[in-house]
Amino acid sequence: MSTTPQTELWRRAAQTRQATALAHPNIAFIKYWGNQNDNLRLPANPSLSMNLASLHAITTVQFDDSRPADSLTINGQPVTGPGLARVSTSLDLIRAEAGLKLPAQVTSASNFPVGSGIASSAAAFAALAVAGAAAAGLPASGSSLSRLARRGSGSASRSVPAGYCEWLTGSDETSVATSIAPPEHWDLRDVVVVVSQAHKAVGSTGGHSLAATSSLQAARVAGAADRLAACKAALLARDLPAMGAVIEEDAVIMHGVMMSSRPPLYYWTPETMAIIQATQQWRADGLPVYFTIDAGPNVHLICDAAHAAQVEAAARQIAGVQRVLVSGPGGAARLIDR
Amino acid sequence: MSTTPQTELWRRAAQTRQATALAHPNIAFIKYWGNQNDNLRLPANPSLSMNLASLHAITTVQFDDSRPADSLTINGQPVTGPGLARVSTSLDLIRAEAGLKLPAQVTSASNFPVGSGIASSAAAFAALAVAGAAAAGLPASGSSLSRLARRGSGSASRSVPAGYCEWLTGSDETSVATSIAPPEHWDLRDVVVVVSQAHKAVGSTGGHSLAATSSLQAARVAGAADRLAACKAALLARDLPAMGAVIEEDAVIMHGVMMSSRPPLYYWTPETMAIIQATQQWRADGLPVYFTIDAGPNVHLICDAAHAAQVEAAARQIAGVQRVLVSGPGGAARLIDR
Numbered sequence A, B: 001m002s003t004t005p006q007t008e009l010w011r012r013a014a015q016t017r018q019a020t021a022l023a024h025p026n027i028a029f030i031k032y033w034g035n036q037n038d039n040l041r042l043p044a045n046p047s048l049s050m051n052l053a054s055l056h057a058i059t060t061v062q063f064d065d066s067r068p069a070d071s072l073t074i075n076g077q078p079v080t081g082p083g084l085a086r087v088s089t090s091l092d093l094i095r096a097e098a099g100l101k102l103p104a105q106v107t108s109a110s111n112f113p114v115g116s117g118i119a120s121s122a123a124a125f126a127a128l129a130v131a132g133a134a135a136a137g138l139p140a141s142g143s144s145l146s147r148l149a150r151r152g153s154g155s156a157s158r159s160v161p162a163g164y165c166e167w168l169t170g171s172d173e174t175s176v177a178t179s180i181a182p183p184e185h186w187d188l189r190d191v192v193v194v195v196s197q198a199h200k201a202v203g204s205t206g207g208h209s210l211a212a213t214s215s216l217q218a219a220r221v222a223g224a225a226d227r228l229a230a231c232k233a234a235l236l237a238r239d240l241p242a243m244g245a246v247i248e249e250d251a252v253i254m255h256g257v258m259m260s261s262r263p264p265l266y267y268w269t270p271e272t273m274a275i276i277q278a279t280q281q282w283r284a285d286g287l288p289v290y291f292t293i294d295a296g297p298n299v300h301l302i303c304d305a306a307h308a309a310q311v312e313a314a315a316r317q318i319a320g321v322q323r324v325l326v327s328g329p330g331g332a333a334r335l336i337d338r
Helices: A006-016 A081-098 A121-135 A142-152 A154-159 A207-213 A217-236 A240-259 A270-284 A305-316 B006-016 B081-098 B121-135 B142-152 B154-159 B207-213 B217-236 B240-259 B270-284 B305-316
Strands: A018-023 A026-030 A035-037 A047-051 A057-063 A071-074 A077-079 A104-110 A164-167 A177-181 A188-195 A290-292 A299-304 A321-327 B018-023 B026-030 B035-037 B047-051 B057-063 B071-074 B077-079 B104-110 B164-167 B177-181 B188-195 B290-292 B299-304 B321-327
Touching (some): A018 A121, A026 A154, A026 A240, A026 A299, A035 A207, A047 A154, A047 A217, A057 A121, A071 A081, A077 A081, A081 A121, A081 A142, A104 A121, A121 A142, A121 A154, A142 A154, A142 A177, A154 A164, A164 A217, A177 A217, A207 A240, A217 A240, A217 B217, A240 A290, A240 A299, A240 B240, A270 A290, A270 A299, A270 A305, A270 B270, A299 A305, A305 A321, B006 B121, B018 B121, B026 B154, B026 B217, B026 B240, B035 B207, B047 B154, B047 B217, B057 B121, B071 B081, B077 B081, B081 B121, B081 B142, B121 B142, B121 B154, B142 B154, B142 B177, B154 B164, B164 B217, B177 B217, B188 B305, B207 B217, B207 B240, B217 B240, B240 B290, B240 B299, B270 B299, B270 B305, B299 B305, B305 B321
Parallel strands (some): B071 B104
Antiparallel strands (some): A018 A057, A026 A047, A047 A164, A071 A077, A164 A177, A188 A321, A290 A299, B018 B057, B026 B047, B047 B164, B057 B104, B071 B077, B188 B299, B188 B321, B290 B299
């Protein structure tokens, strides 16, 4: 999209107090669920993810005094209330670091299909952090940007670095994501199977704060570092069966926590279960594919590029599947020319 | 079935070295999954269940020397190999206690519908323990009988006492089940929803020994006593919403352990998930019903007698439901006249 070097774009942004950034959503192989500190979004456990190249949010931030307060437009629609307040909170962090007092106009758009069931907040808050920091004249520091993104939406921290990313626990300064392998390290595919949402899940609002009410959460957190180490080693070795086993285990452990929280959160539908069962059958039939599931009913099928078409075709045969999206590994959040 | 007093039947059995016993299967409200000692079947955690009056196994044991070794017939079919060996192991315990050296002829039959998906081992081994002990001249001691049943099949310990039963952890002598309330304490119903088994679950053989491979099992075990205490208190108070919440939580915790064991055990099918979702909807619509799920895809819907017909009718509307059975609380394992 942009051939202008990032350094040049950051220089221009600081001059014009305006910047536009693009960021991808990510799919977690080792899940984030529950915080040590809800306000700072310090996660209970480390997590690991892959950016999704096919999907992105593009966000422009313009600091100026043409309006009295922050304004927000998402996909052409003005947003006020809690949505705007959450963006202003992120901008306040940026303004405080930059010593800036100007309000901002924020416009954001994503290429996510409507009803794709993919959370847009990771991409949106990563793009907001990068565009906002650049427009405010802050330096292009990956760890600072990941931290700013995290404060807006935890998993957004993982959408800042490139490719395959690990998000560490720690303090406000140290709980940031870093790239453990670039996109070109391994040409994996996420075949996103969007299923019927006829059985609407219990709302996910407050899900992270519910995590601690499950008697399984402490065990989930205690085991996360080991699962992450196993996942990371398998990822670096491009060992799909080893990685697949641990990502499936990690996903069902998170859903076990969700289903045993008080009140319980049931995100799975019959279609989710059909794809879980089908995945095991496909593997038994020789197709190397593994599932993971975020806080929703859709199933992400992870495979290598060579098998993606076959996995996609198989997924489309499942009753209740509404849409299938396919994405390879994506790059870092970055400024783009407008 | 029998109007002869149990004391008279026990006296006759000791004289004739022959006895026939009836026992019900049970549905666990707080689950048994994993052992502290596989050989002795000492459970990792205490559990709590209801006997199912509508279903039973009837077993006759005859000690005599008309044959050189133990023989076994189940539902009219001669059984040899591992099935016979497991029964002989139970008989050996009884013979050792009774100082008896005779082989036994064992015939057993159950009224479970074929493909009902209800494990028959609890009823079968409870009936075997009672008939075998009586025919061997052992005393009619509830705790001894529960222990003998447990050694054959863990959950059989809970089919020995009447009604609602609690099975304690402990040593070989103390890990027995006792009745915490008779059947007439509360006229609950188990509406057993038998679903399609098209997606065949991973075999359950060795499931108990797999429990410890899940990183969630220790947390499941650690929380079981509290869940049991909450379930027992709600049961004694006839508080269905309180009991229902904890039995659902306990069931999904067990399945979380199963799905995160190595290798994972997935017993749920799309139909299982449909009934889990439907149960929540039915409650939202005012129907007081709660689910539990054993090591299989079928769902047990727990409600009071007044709502059983409505629950049964609702369950029959779910696509993929093959059969619905309904049972109230059952009595103790006992000798019967033939």
